[in-house]
Amino acid sequence: xxxxxxxxxxxxxxxxxxxxxxxxxxxSGEDMVPWVISKAPDDFQGMLQFLEANEKGVxxxxxxVPDSTFWLVTDDGRIVGAVNIRHALTEKLLNSGGHIGxxxxxxxxxxxxxxxxxxxxxxxxxxxxxxKVLVVCDESNLASERTIxxxxxxxxxxxxxxxxxVIKRFWISCFS
Numbered sequence: 001x002x003x004x005x006x007x008x009x010x011x012x013x014x015x016x017x018x019x020x021x022x023x024x025x026x027x028s029g030e031d032m033v034p035w036v037i038s039k040a041p042d043d044f045q046g047m048l049q050f051l052e053a054n055e056k057g058v059x060x061x062x063x064x065v066p067d068s069t070f071w072l073v074t075d076d077g078r079i080v081g082a083v084n085i086r087h088a089l090t091e092k093l094l095n096s097g098g099h100i101g102x103x104x105x106x107x108x109x110x111x112x113x114x115x116x117x118x119x120x121x122x123x124x125x126x127x128x129x130x131x132k133v134l135v136v137c138d139e140s141n142l143a144s145e146r147t148i149x150x151x152x153x154x155x156x157x158x159x160x161x162x163x164x165x166v167i168k169r170f171w172i173s174c175f176s
Contacts, residue, residue, distance in 0.1 A: 005113065007070040007083065007120045010051055014071065014079060015044050021071075021079040024105050034084035034101030036069050063090060070124060072104075072117045080108040083121045087128055095159045096167045099125060099133040114147040122151060126174035133174060139166035148172070 010018070022041050025032050032038040036054075041047050053059055057066035065088040072081035083102040086093055093099070100121050104113045118135070125133050135153060137144035145153075145168060153170030160166050 004075040005072050005080065005116055005120075006075075007117070007124060008073050010048055010069060010071055012044070012048065014073065014077070015041075017073070017077055017079045018044070018071070021082075021105050024107060025103075028106045030106065033103035034069075034082055036067075036084050037082050037103065057087075063092070065090060065093070068124065068128065070121070072113060072120070080105055080113050081117045083117055083124075085121060085125055085128065085130075087130070089134060094134065095169075096136060096161060098136040098169070099130060100135050109143070114144070115150050118147055118151045122172060122174050131174055133172050134169060135172060136167050136169050139168050145170075 008014070018041060022037065025037060036051065039047055039050065051069045054064075055066060055068045060066065065086050067084050067086045069082065069084050071079045072083070073079055081102060081104040083100060086097065086099050089097075089099065100118065102114065102117050102121060104117065122133065134156075135148050137148060139158065148170045152172045154172070156169040156171055158166050158168050
């Protein structure tokens with residue numbers, strides 16, 4: 001059962017909570033999703049500046065688009081998830097990345113947090129002026145597919161990556 005949660009911008013005040021979140025992912029050995037959480041937080045202030053610059057579109061690598069990162073925080077201050085919202089789509093993002101990438105820390109899965117996180121992310125996307133978002137998942141990730149469909153995801157054509165991995169693609173309207 002989901003406790004009360006909110007999407008918040010990364011801040012210094014959440015440093016300890018973020019280190020706990022990050023360390024759990026590292027110890028799990030799983031791929032860190034969304035990609036921004038794989039950035040080691042050793043220089044925490046630098047990481048916050050990096051996220052802020054990405055949101056403003058400052059010093060982005062070639063081919064990148066501005067993006068906003070939020071943490072899913074419980075009412076008792078624990079970080080249980082993270083989401084990265086791309087403000088636009090490149091051809092690569094259109095095929096296999098989508099607008100929204102999100103992840104829930106391993107110990108907090110199967111509790112409804114992903115569904116809540118995606119619903120809150122859709123509201124943030126709407127505030128960014130995105131009327132229709134693309135959300136993707138690996139064909140093998142049935143839990144993510146269910147989360148996307150619960151949030152109004154309408155299937156589109158799947159995309160097969162060079163390595164044979166199949167990406168399922170879904171569109172969700174931010175205005176209901």
